[in-house]
Amino acid sequence: MTVGVDLGQPQTQEVRADEDVVRVRQLVRAVAVAVKLSLVDQTKLVTAASELARNTLVYGGGGTVDVMTADNGRRRGVRIVFADSGPGIADLDLALTDGYTTGGGLGLGLSGARRLVDEFEIDTAAGQGTRITVTKWSR
């Protein structure tokens, strides 16, 4: 399935249900293909987006995902912002520990997603929601 992408505008996808995680993956893949990321980088980015979108849904109680292209003058890339207004993350170091989970998963989603992308910023506090920005650059 091909998804039409307008590279000029950030694309927003609401995340309210499981199907929305699939939509996020399709959107991210379409943008990643459009900025010519390699197949490995596409797969890494799509997988990271899948993890973070599911976190937005499961732990953040739903939110939004914005997908946009990025340009640092030398390289192009894809930037994705995951935002929710859920409970936030109280202990970030603990949450980023491999194998730590409060939800019965493998406990690798957040830490794994950080390893799958080039830039990873997280802005969160207990009770303040969570906002994660990731970027993947083309090689």
Add this chain to the structure above:
Amino acid sequence: MALTAEQSGRLAGLLREHGERITLRWTEIVAAQMRGRLSHAELLRQVQDLHRIMIAFGDQGLVDLADEGGGELRAELAELSRGRARQGLSATETAISVFALKDVLLETLEVAGGTEALRDYVAYSALIDQMGLFTFESYVRTRESLIADQAEQLLELSTPVVKLWEGVVAVPLVGTLDSARAQVVMERLLQTLVDTGSPYAIIDITGVPAVDTQVAQHILKTVVAARLMGADCIISGIRPQIAQTIVALGIEFGDIATKASLADALRHVLRSTGVEMGRRARRGQ
């Protein structure tokens, strides 16, 4: 402007008096929209049914489609919508079957004339609008149930368990592996293991576009369940990009055998069961 009981009765009278002209003209307008996808005879029959039931509706002096006595009319409209939806016609093509009556009534009332005509026409229109909306809702409901049925069929279709060799079954996974599908896959696989008494199962993930922690967890659980039943599981179809992603994510498959292709997995199983594999058909010989 809502219909009064008196107007409802007058509508029935009008429909009865000009019966044949109305049904023919009504069918004509609908047929023009359908562009031959439904036969004239079929449309005429539907229109005649609707016409007959509307007369009964008016004779009872009913003023609202939601009235208790409107059951027959509602059922007829729902039936019409279901038929249209199943034949793949659009919502507009469904609603036009009802809305066409407005044009016919206008033509009829113009002929009849009279000062009351306009007031009546507006009231009749209100009822026809109500019928149109009801048709539309029934149409959407039918389409939604069709989509739900198809999703379920797809779920069944997309998770076959195939026998590859004596004692070897395989599950080729294609597409997104969400919790619902993972459950179906696990059930199917375990049942097939029992039915065939196979000691080996191969889970092929060539067709899974992204393996994230949730997918991995589902696969791992399936493997553990199969092992509990005494079967050995091999995961195949791990493409280079998937392998790199799995490593970066930090997912460990432990002592579960993994192979790049389904052929490798089958060869691995056959070798471990002691089947001799000929290599005679080598290229160039």
